[in-house]
Amino acid sequence: MRAGLSQEALSHAAGVSVRALADMERGRTRGPQRRTVQALAEALGLDDSEAVSLEKSAAAGRPRARAATGAAGSGALALPRDIQDFTARGPALAGLLELAREDGPGRPAVTVVTGQPGLGKTAFAVHAAHRLAPHFPDGQFALDLHGMDPEPTTPRDALARLLGAVGVADAAIPSGTDDRAGLWRSLAGERRVLVLLDNAADESQVGPLLPGPGPTLTIVTSRHVMAGLPSVHRTDLALLRREEAVELLTRIIGPDRVRAEAQAARDLADLCGHLPLAVRIAGQRLLSRPHERLGKLVARLAAEGRRLDGLQAGSLRVRAAFALSYRQLPSDSRTLLRRAALAAGADFSPETGALLSGLAYDEAVACAEELTDAGLLQSDPAAERYRFHDLLRLYAAEQVDAEDGPGVRGAALDRTADWMLRRATAAALHFDVDHERTASPSDPDPDGAPTGREEARAWLEAERAQWLAALRHAHDAGRHRQVLDTAEAMHWFSDLNQHWEQWVEIFRRSADSARSLGSRQEEAVHLNYLAWAYNLCVHDPHAALTAADGALAAAVECGDGLQQGWALGYGAGALHRLGRMEEAQARLREGARCLASQESPQSRLAELTMLNSLGTLLRQTGRPAEALEIHRRSERICRDGVPGRTEEVIALYQAVARQQIGNDLAALKRWHEAEAPLRQALAAFDAAQMPIWSEQARLDLGQVLGALGHPEARGTLLSARDALAALRNPRQAEAAEALAALDEAGTGTGTG
Structure with a gap:
């Protein structure tokens, strides 16, 4: 060697590994890459003509991809054909393009594409590889690792095919897996190559196939998350958005058919669960039947029992994609799934x-x-x-x-x-x-x-x-x-969660169970619960009145005075909502009298509820002074206490009484007196974490603050409106009206 350098010295001067130099010398690498040749020419001190001659020699020996024959260890691994109607995945593609543009030792040499069956991992990886191809002029190779087959491709066989693809002669391929992996890392480290390892089984299969640091980029697709692979870039594919699923359908069957049945196209995307494979199958099926309406397929897929049968077109089947993963699972995991x-x-x-x-x-x-790791949950x-x-x-x-x-x-x-x-x-x-x-x-x-x-x-x-x-x-x-x-x-x-509509079903079933057991007393109890649910959870006063009348009949028959009182109260609430005010007032007075004659703690609490409801009705019918007297009576009962009931429970009833006292005073336009009891009520409901009660008290307080021109008024009303809307409470409309009136008057504009 004219420069008089050893392999070690030349390696240091050129920045080329000793192993790469040895492989060139032994003929394993017959055509080193251009940048390697340039580095060697500079290290050897060659002039321009000598450098050109060296490059020509290298170019002549540089391997070219050979036609695939299907035999292990032979043939180039050409990328599959790209899908012309590929849709969406913009951010994920942008991430890979950015990765391809990066260079240097810090760039991850591997990206792992994962996701549940049917998400289009292979389609995405192939499309990305075609987009990335200009960044990898030394070759782009794809290898199916058959990870879902009973016998996946072994690392040894996969390495033979990769080495053959970059020009290593069959006779020069080492026999052992570790030696093959070492040679592959050496060759890949010198080339700007893109490798797609599709359908990987697990880390042990993929690990030997990965290159070391260098310009090569490897894309791995798998139904498993490959959590054991360190220092890799990850692309976790998600379901398509609805509009993306419709766009994919449009690209398959054409815009005219989608425009003609726009809603059916959206329904079809939903029935496919926005899963790319399912949408593609539906599209391919429609494409093969150009005169079939989208609505017909929607009607077929709407029946859950026939949906998977409907999602098949030729060899494409959603069920088959799931079955591949299911069959790979251990027994316990299959059972759980x-x-x-x-x-x-x-x-x-x-x-x-x-x-x-x-x-x-x-x-x-x-x-x-x-x-979850397998993409099935x-x-x-x-x-x-x-x-x-x-x-x-x-x-x-x-x-x-x-x-x-x-x-x-x-x-x-x-x-x-x-x-x-x-x-x-x-x-x-x-x-x-x-x-x-x-x-x-x-x-x-x-x-x-x-x-x-x-x-x-x-x-x-x-x-x-x-x-x-x-x-x-x-x-x-x-x-x-x-x-x-x-x-x-x-x-x-249930009182803490009045916005849950299922209380109607729960108490309807429990009342039916009491009837089946022949217990009229329990039937009265649960029919009363049902009347409450109809009144306050689904706002159906007609059904509430029917349930309350049924409870009253059962309570009278079994002689349960407590349940008679409750039934009268729930019936009054329904009549109130139906606008039958005189009948509602009569039932409340009768209920209060019935309960006052009894001694149990439960009767005292029920009496408090009747009095508070009666006072509210009186106020709403234009008799706020009488209402105030009733509610002060209720407050006195709370102050005296109820034997057998905790202070915490009594505090809630007292808070209800104070809320109504504040509203009575507001109706009498005694605004300054109304503020304190409403604040006390709100604080008690907030402390008890009872939002359905506290937000209504917040609304009442906000209205009083608005009348006072208080700077907290707007913020209080705004908070109440939003919370009542979230709770599906009808008083949200009242809050919105109060806000609008406040804004129009130009008062109470503080944020609270």
Whole structure:
């Protein structure tokens, strides 16, 4: 060598590895890349003509892609054809383009594209590879690793094909996997090559195929998250947005058909769950039937039992895409996936999954995490909960029918319903004024039970769909005592959540269960609860009056004076809402008299409710002075106390009385006197975390502050309007009107 340099010295001077120099010398690398040649020429001190001659020699030996023959270790791995109607994924593509433009040691050499079955990971990766091709002039190769097959491609075979693609002769390919991986890293480190490793099984399959630092970019697609691969760029594909799904459909079947049935196109996108594979199948099916209306396919897919059958076109089948992943799962994970499809609501907890699948809690968590990593479940970003894609839930439900049968399915539902109702009953009792606020011994798992109101509320809200489904299941199965116990436990908790419309169903079922058990007293109780729900939760006074009259008849028949009083009160509330004021007033007075004659603490609280309601009715019918007298009487009863009831409970009733006293004083235009009791009421409701009550008191206070020209008026009314709207309370309209009047008057414009 004219420069007199050893391989080590030349390596240092040129910035080319000793191994690369040795491979050139042995003929393994017959055509080094242009920038490598330039670095060697400079290190060797060659003049221009010598450098040109060296480059020509290198170019002559540089390998060219060879036609694929399908045999392992031979043939170039050409990129598949790009999809011409590829849609959306703009931000994800931009991220890869930016990655391709980067250079230097800090650039990730690998990007992993993951997501659930049907998201179009391969289509995205192929499209991205074609877009990125100009950045990788030394070649673009694609290799299907068959990760979902019974026998995925081995790293050894995959490396043989990659080495062959970059020009290494079959005879020069090492026999061992590690040696092949080392040679591949060396060659890839010198070339600006793009490699697509599609359909990878796991990290152990992919790891040996990855290049070291250098200009090569590797795109890996997998249904698994590949969490074990370090220092990689990640592209997690999501479902299409609705408009993107419609755009994909438009590109497949043409804009004229979509414009002609715009709503049907949107409905079709929704029925496909915005899953690219499903939308593509629907589009291909319509494309093959140019005279078929979109609405016809929508009607077919609307039936859940036929939806997966409808989502197939030729060899494309949504069911088949799901089945590939399902068959790869261990037995316990398959069980959890299919049984979780029986859960109610949009998502489910590990508790529900464990109960349905018959697994221990920790086993269910491990399986759910595995299913999430496999793209078959989606995990909640904050809570330990999981959800299905709609189409995948249908597939999982099919597997329940196919693999478990009605007996196993019924046992899973029975087991889950019983556990859920016992936990729901114990949790709801934390809000019952007659119950100790400790974990109930009736809870199915006392060690894991909610230990206070906040935990109990959180559980009841998170599992609302599940325990309601359990109540339906128990009712339909004839377990009427369990239905009654659960509904009774929910009574006080329901007051905190008047905006939940399902209280109508809960108390309708419990009243029916009482009737089935032949208990007229319990029927009166639960019909009264039902009348309350009709009045305050769904604002249906006609149904409320029917329920209240039924409760009154049952209470009279069994001689229950307390329930007679409540029935008169709930009936009065319905009559009030129907505008039948005189009848409502008469029922309230009768109810108050009935309750005043009784001695129980429950009767005192019911009497307070009757008096507060009577006073409100008097005020609304133009008799605020009489109303004020009634409400002050109610306040005096609260101050005297009710034996057997806690100060906390009495404070709530006193807050109601004070709210009404404030409104009475406002009706009498005694604005300054009205402010204090309304503030006291609002503070009490806020402290008790009863938003449906506190927001109405906030509205009342805001109106008084507006009349006073107080700077807090607008902010108070604005807050009340927004909260009442969120609670679906009819008084939101009243709040909006008060705000508009305030703005028109130009007073109370502070923000609070």
